[in-house]
Amino acid sequence: MNCLICVGAARRIQCSGPWEERDCPECGRYRISDELILSMINEGEIFDINRTRHWLEIQRMRVAIPSIEMSEALLVT
Template sequence: MSCLICAGIAQRIQCHGPWEERDCPECGRYRVSDELILTLMEQGQIFDVGKTRGWLDSRRVGGAVPSIEIHEALLVP
C-alpha cells in the first residue's frame, strides 16, 4: 500500500468510518477522509508533502492519530 501524502510505502490500517488510515515511515500515522481523497483525485491534486507533514506533526498531541478532512485541505485548481 502507498502513502497518500508522499506516495512511499505505507501500511494500511483498518479503521471505521469514511476514512483511509496509513502508517508511513516518513509521514507517520494519519487518516484522510474519503471525501478529500475523491476530491483530490477528481481535481488532479496532490498533497504538498512538506507542509502536510508539518501540519500532521503539529496535530500529534497526546498520541492521537491526526485526521485530514476536506475543510482542512487547501484545494487550488
C-alpha cells in the same frame, strides 16, 4: 500499499467510517477522509509533502492520530 501523502511504502490500517488510514515511516500515522481523497483525485491535486508533514506534526500534539478532512485540505494541500 502507498502513503496518500508522499506515495512511499506505507501500511494500511483498517478503520471504521469514511476514512483511509495509513502508517508511513516518513509521514507517520494519519487518516484522510474518503471525500477528500475523491475530490483530490477528481481535481488532479496532490499534497504538498513538507507542508502536510508539518501540519501532521502539529496535530499530533493534540491527538494521537490526526485526520485530514475537506475543511483542513486548504491548510495542507
